[in-house]
Amino acid sequence: MKTVFTDAFIKNIKQAGRFTDAATSGLNFNVKSNGGGYWVFRYLFGGKRLDLSLGAYPAITLKEARKRAIAARNDLLQGIKPKIKTFYREYSIEVMGGIVILSDIILERFY
Numbered sequence: 001m002k003t004v005f006t007d008a009f010i011k012n013i014k015q016a017g018r019f020t021d022a023a024t025s026g027l028n029f030n031v032k033s034n035g036g037g038y039w040v041f042r043y044l045f046g047g048k049r050l051d052l053s054l055g056a057y058p059a060i061t062l063k064e065a066r067k068r069a070i071a072a073r074n075d076l077l078q079g080i081k082p083k084i085k086t087f088y089r090e091y092s093i094e095v096m097g098g099i100v101i102l103s104d105i106i107l108e109r110f111y
Contacts, residue, residue, distance in 0.1 A: 005029065007062055013037065027069040029057070039065040041072045045081050052082050 002020045003009065005027075013019065013031050018040075021027040028040045028051075039054035054060060054068045072082035 005062055010037070010057065010062055021066070021069075024066045024069050026073060027054075027065060029065075039068070041069045041082065043072065043076055043082065045076065050081075050083065 002022045004023045005019075005021045010029060013029070014035070016031050016033045019029045019031070021029070026041050026043050028042055029037055030040055031037045037057040039057065039060055041052040041054055043050055043052070052072055054065050054072075057065075060068075075082045
């Protein structure tokens with residue numbers, strides 16, 4: 001079902017399934033049968049449909065999920081596969097220091 005997400009709408013979903021945000025291209029909210037929900041960015045890359053997990057609700061809010069989906073869409077527009085860029089950035093930030101610069105160099109050279 002495609003609808004413009006609101007905080008109230010997300011909070012009150014009880015039915016398991018995949019819900020698509022009409023306001024943010026590619027943003028989906030998946031609800032499991034046990035009631036847990038998580039955010040997914042669905043996109044095409046190299047002719048294949050892929051899903052990028054954006055995190056679980058409520059730890060990741062609607063506002064943050066939209067922000068992450070828009071960042072992933074911007075990566076796609078630059079020809080970068082969001083999953084790879086996210087992977088390197090997550091680990092770079094954890095280690096800190098010179099690794100951040102190194103990950104950006106790796107991304108530029110190989111992706």
